[in-house]
């Protein structure tokens with residue numbers, strides 16, 4: 001791994017049981033557990049993601065247990081994050097109304113905390129994440145409410161996911177990581193990220209639930225190799241553009 005790969009620290013926040021851990025498991029090892037296992041404290045994951053050509057980012061994902069909102073230590077982990085996903089469950093109105101408290105915690109942390117040298121960190125990019133969209137029949141929070149919250153609070157954006165079906169999960173991590181390092185991925189590129197499911201993850205087993213992270217060189221090499229296996233990106237773009245061109249030609253034929 002090159003030393004130049006930027007690190008993107010991404011934090012998932014939201015009430016207990018909204019699906020934060022499940023979203024991460026879907027992204028990191030394409031898994032899903034039906035049985036709820038509460039996250040106590042926090043958990044930490046890393047993945048090297050290839051964004052465009054040789055451009056990569058080391059994505060650090062912090063999974064904060066929903067019960068931690070009152071914890072005095074929370075600010076310490078939230079401060080310095082580049083991206084925050086404010087998560088709620090679309091079938092649970094309370095989890096949506098509580099997003100306001102989570103947002104306030106983030107903004108207060110960035111307003112009040114200082115670096116050791118007295119400086120202030122740049123506020124993170126904040127996105128609203130409505131999870132469990134596979135449960136459409138049980139849905140309580142409408143798209144309009146979701147959109148209004150984003151506008152009213154001037155968030156950077158929002159999206160809907162299903163950790164169960166995998167809908168949208170990989171894309172939102174890649175999109176957010178890319179924007180955090182100043183790259184805007186095109187629709188084609190985001191489509192490509194959906195194919196990147198087989199990933200390798202480093203997990204801090206020795207220090208689970210206590211916030212530390214490890215990144216060993218052998219594992220990082222393996223991650224890099226895994227990521228590189230996912231095909232030639234330029235070929236993919238060329239092929240997608242050719243298909244698009246074919247479609248356009250077909251349409252013209254029909255009009256004539």
Ligand SMILES: Nc1nc2c(ncn2[C@@H]2O[C@H](COP(=O)(O)OP(=O)(O)OP(=O)(O)O)[C@@H](O)[C@H]2O)c(=O)[nH]1
Pocket residue numbers: 014015016017018019020021022023033034035036037038039040064065066067131132133134135161162163164165
């Ligand atoms: N149907 C459905 N169930 C989901 C989805 N995501 C998570 N779940 C289920 O919801 C429950 C809670 O998921 P978790 O990922 O553990 O929730 P969490 O936000 O990490 O909860 P805490 O660790 O307590 O903060 C589990 O039983 C999951 O199987 C989803 O997209 N669809």
Ligand SMILES: [Mg+2]
Pocket residue numbers: 020021022037038039063064065066
């Ligand atoms: Mg959890």
